[in-house]
Amino acid sequence: MILQNYLFTLLILFACSVAGKHFRFDYDYNEYVDGWFKLHLIPATWHDAWLRCDLEGSILASPINYQMKIAMEAYSKAKKMDDCAYYTGINALFSHGDHFSVEGESLARMPVKWAPGEPDNFNNREDCIVLTNGTIADVNCSEIFPYICFKKNTKDIIMTTCGTVDKEYKLESLTGNCYKFHQIGKPWKRAFMTCAAEGSYLAVINSPQEALLLKNIYDANHSKIRPGTSKDVINIGMHDWNEHGVWRTIHGLTIEEAGYADWAQGQPDNSSGQFCGAMFRNSKLDDFWCHASAPFICEKSLDSLLEL
Known part of the structure; x- marks a missing residue:
């Protein structure tokens, strides 16, 4: 059954690659600018909006030219957002008053007009730009607004077997899923966010065999872990937030129900509030500080980013 599903998915991926218009199911292709848009309705600060787009493999969209301006306005209208303000990638965070898009394009060269009364740089703290009704306004970057991510179509965008x-992401025959090792350590919640943005999830161990698989991935990447982060453990998809002492996967099962609960000797020890799950290099489990940075592995099903 796994092989049958795998071959079926390969056929889908081949068709998408031939069409040349596939990025991920939650992005909408726009032929006018030969790229994909995604509207994030949940408001965020400018930095969090930038980060989410970046983790999804895109950028915070900006009306850098006439084509992008028209396409963004049409897209926001289609999403019934034409009367709402939303973040662009334009900001003056590097140099107050010098506005550039995240691609480095100067605001002075963009085909946009300021809204009446703008820019006002209220309290001398408005370094980010929102777009609304075809005009722009400067706002405090800590305010929250919806935002649009954009991915430009390029020749190197190739849909893999994952x-x-x-x-x-590399496919592993043992589970039929794909895995990616993140060498730059992040706190558990940020690791969770990173995997989710990539269309995957913080790796869940469902058997001793999968634990060994993660160990092998860990070993193969250990020397590549960036300085400044723990090399002794990796973050994985379990926690005991809801009821301390009852460890569950991010999918809601207890780790016993999930199929793997092999703790290292003396663990879990709940040292100073260790409520997030990790794994040692010997594949044994550890309770770890949620705020501490550690490398992590994301796990992805083959169809998680495909149109169903």
């Missing part, structure tokens, strides 16, 4: 354009 159902993603991210070439770092």
Whole structure:
């Protein structure tokens, strides 16, 4: 059954690559600018909006030219957002008063007009730009607004067998899923966010065999872990937030129900409030500080980013 599903998915991926218009199911292709848009309705600060787009493999969209301006306005209208303000990638965070898009394009060269009374740089703290009704306004970057991510179509966008354009995901026959090792350590919640943005999830161990698989991935990447982060453990998808002492996977099962609960000797020890799950290099489990940075592994099903 796994092989049958795998071959079926390969056929889908081949069709998408031939069409040349596939990025991920939650992005909408726009032929006018030869790229994909995604509206994030949940408001965020400018930095969090930038980060979410970046983690999804895109950028915070900006009306850098006439084509992008028209396409963004049409897209926001289609999403019934034409009367709402939303973040663009334009900001003056590097140099107050010098506005550039995240691609480095100067605001002075963009085909946009300021809204009446703008820019006002209220309290001398408005370094980010929102777009609304075809005009722009400066706002405090800590305010929250919806935002649009954009991915430009390029020749190097190739859908892999893992159902993603991210070439770092590798298919493992043991589980039929794909895995990616993140060498730059992050706190558990940020690791969770990173995997979710990539269309995957913080790796869940469902058997001793999968624990060994993660160990092998860990070993193969250990020397590549960036300085400044723990090399002794990796973050994985379990926690005991809801009821301390009852460890569950991010899918809601207890780790016993999930199929793997092999703790390292003396663990879990709940040292100073260790409520997030980790794994040692010997594949044994550890309770770890949620705020501490550690490398992590994302796990992805083949169809998680495909249109169903």
